[in-house]
Amino acid sequence: xxxxxxxxxxxxxxxxxxxxxxxxxxxxxxxxxxxxxxxxxxxxxxxxxxxxxxxxxxxxxxxxxxxxxxxxxxxxxxxxx
Amino acid sequence: xxxxxxxxxxxxxxxxxxxxxxxxxxxxxxxxxxxxxxxxxxxxxxxxxxxxxxxxxxxxxxxxxxxxxxxxxxxxxxxxxxxxxxxxxxxxxxxxxxxxxxxxxxxxxxxxxxxxxxxxxxxxxxxxxxxxxxxxxxxxxxxxxxxxxxxxxxxxxxx
Numbered sequence: 001x002x003x004x005x006x007x008x009x010x011x012x013x014x015x016x017x018x019x020x021x022x023x024x025x026x027x028x029x030x031x032x033x034x035x036x037x038x039x040x041x042x043x044x045x046x047x048x049x050x051x052x053x054x055x056x057x058x059x060x061x062x063x064x065x066x067x068x069x070x071x072x073x074x075x076x077x078x079x080x081x
Numbered sequence: 082x083x084x085x086x087x088x089x090x091x092x093x094x095x096x097x098x099x100x101x102x103x104x105x106x107x108x109x110x111x112x113x114x115x116x117x118x119x120x121x122x123x124x125x126x127x128x129x130x131x132x133x134x135x136x137x138x139x140x141x142x143x144x145x146x147x148x149x150x151x152x153x154x155x156x157x158x159x160x161x162x163x164x165x166x167x168x169x170x171x172x173x174x175x176x177x178x179x180x181x182x183x184x185x186x187x188x189x190x191x192x193x194x195x196x197x198x199x200x201x202x203x204x205x206x207x208x209x210x211x212x213x214x215x216x217x218x219x220x221x222x223x224x225x226x227x228x229x230x231x232x233x234x235x236x237x238x239x240x
Contacts, residue, residue, distance in 0.1 A: 079106050
């Protein structure tokens with residue numbers, strides 16, 4: 001359950017380490033789940049990479065602490081966002 | 082229809098589809114829990130080996146029928162050579178295999194004695210010959226074996 005003002009750990013090697021969610025794409029949605037696209041602001045980054053601090057970026061949510069329910073009944077829960 | 086069931090990492094019971102939770106930790110290790118009870122125990126860092134209703138405990142304390150847990154181990158029985166080899170036909174191999182130990186020992190001793198005789202003769206020949214040019218022509222030892230071959234020497238299997 002990712003919403004505005006949620007800090008997320010970045011899972012790829014773009015250079016950002018944490019981003020802050022500022023918007024969830026899709027018509028006026030409040031909660032983002034795994035697989036949703038969000039707009040975020042880079043809060044911490046590794047130096048000398050493509051992405052820098054306070055860049056506005058789009059991101060896909062891949063892990064959530066909230067349980068993900070799958071149609072086959074499988075429920076998965078991660079340790080971070 | 083056969084349904085694929087998972088195994089709970091804590092209690093060892095089967096997880097049918099639609100039940101349980103998979104928890105993926107930050108170090109990418111996945112744990113499957115069959116119920117909230119099991120999940121709670123895990124989060125409180127209980128050791129399943131100390132809880133009597135888990136499979137781990139039962140295995141540790143050897144509860145339940147041993148036949149289920151023990152697997153039959155079939156040992157490979159190594160039979161003697163059943164094929165004929167280039168140097169010896171099957172009959173000879175069987176003969177050698179079935180030789181009695183006394184016969185083998187006697188044969189071994191005979192071979193040893195033979196080698197000793199040969200060596201003694203060679204030594205004697207060396208002593209009597211005054212010089213290599215004037216003396217008897219000495220034959221080169223023709224592929225003699227330093228040790229006595231075992232089993233009276235298998236025919237044709239000498240190396």
